[in-house]
């Protein structure tokens with residue numbers, strides 16, 4: 001739509017989320033009766049485990065239907081602290097936790113709480129689409145640092161240091177990564193933390209995929225590198241990906257008190273609190289059996305292996321082995337310049353567009369993550385869909401001239 005006089009300049013500075021747009025188009029084509037195979041999804045295909053749903057139903061029936069404290073019910077914040085201690089040996093007090101309307105909102109609140117106009121936030125690309133948009137909405141300036149396969153799409157301490165200016169406030173680290181599936185090792189995080197501490201900047205650590213890891217690279221929180229690193233870490237996590245709870249909208253921030261105070265102030269004037277029953281559901285997720293998480297992780301791992309194997313069997317496609325999350329991010333740039341039935345593949349956007357129209361397979365173009373050589377495929381779908389969809393992709397690629 002053309003800009004309207006009723007739209008703020010702020011709205012004009014950002015674009016609609018490309019991942020949501022592709023999912024919407026694929027859904028629309030499906031509803032028109034087309035047999036689309038979608039690899040666009042950014043969420044688990046599993047349902048929320050039963051005991052979590054029951055906890056929310058019980059909370060509703062028990063009358064837990066009022067406002068809660070703005071940062072969330074104390075039991076939940078205590079459970080989050082217990083989880084951080086058990087998983088990462090990180091000591092936070094419940095006062096240092098704010099629950100938010102999803103991890104996405106946690107990051108938004110954090111940016112609103114720390115940025116002054118013009119403050120810079122370093123974002124390694126390929127990046128999750130909402131980071132730059134959220135920085136811009138908070139009047140900050142995204143500073144993109146490009147990475148590629150040669151470093152497994154990870155930023156080096158030298159690259160980080162070179163991007164730091166007197167206006168730098170924060171760097172965003174997302175491990176395991178969406179869209180690449182790559183993970184930083186403890187040593188790599190320690191090297192980044194050394195720069196962060198020496199240069200005295202903050203790090204927003206988006207750990208939403210921490211429970212979905214498949215290789216012997218363990219998930220490490222950068223906050224656990226040292227006390228000094230922890231003081232500068234804004235740790236973001238939530239229940240969406242690990243517990244198949246994307247629709248519940250429940251995430252959290254753990255950080256130093258001054259940052260948390262700012263976030264609380266903003267939250268108390270915007271959302272007030274996370275929906276009460278979603279908080280009780282999250283409490284059950286964190287304190288209940290973790291068996292369902294493990295069962296989902298095992299299924300994702302099987303699909304990951306299948307998808308990566310099938311992708312790498314296609315001539316001209318090369319895909320690093322993702323270590324976490326649920327995405328493969330193959331390089332398809334060897335097809336640029338080739339012609340399909342109805343057009344020419346010139347970049348990742350035209351690649352995905354032509355593939356969807358001609359062979360009914362929905363992928364997400366890397367350009368959406370500022371990486372115009374790769375495409376993202378989610379393996380949060382069935383083995384049968386993976387086999388059928390990659391076969392279609394393979395046949396379509398073979399038909400290109």
Ligand SMILES: *Cc1c(COP(=O)(O)O)cnc(C)c1O
Pocket residue numbers: 042101102103104105128174177178206208237238239240241246249250251
């Ligand atoms: C899905 C996702 C989020 C947001 O998760 P919600 O808790 O559902 O808001 C944040 N960061 C990354 C990298 C994601 O993929």
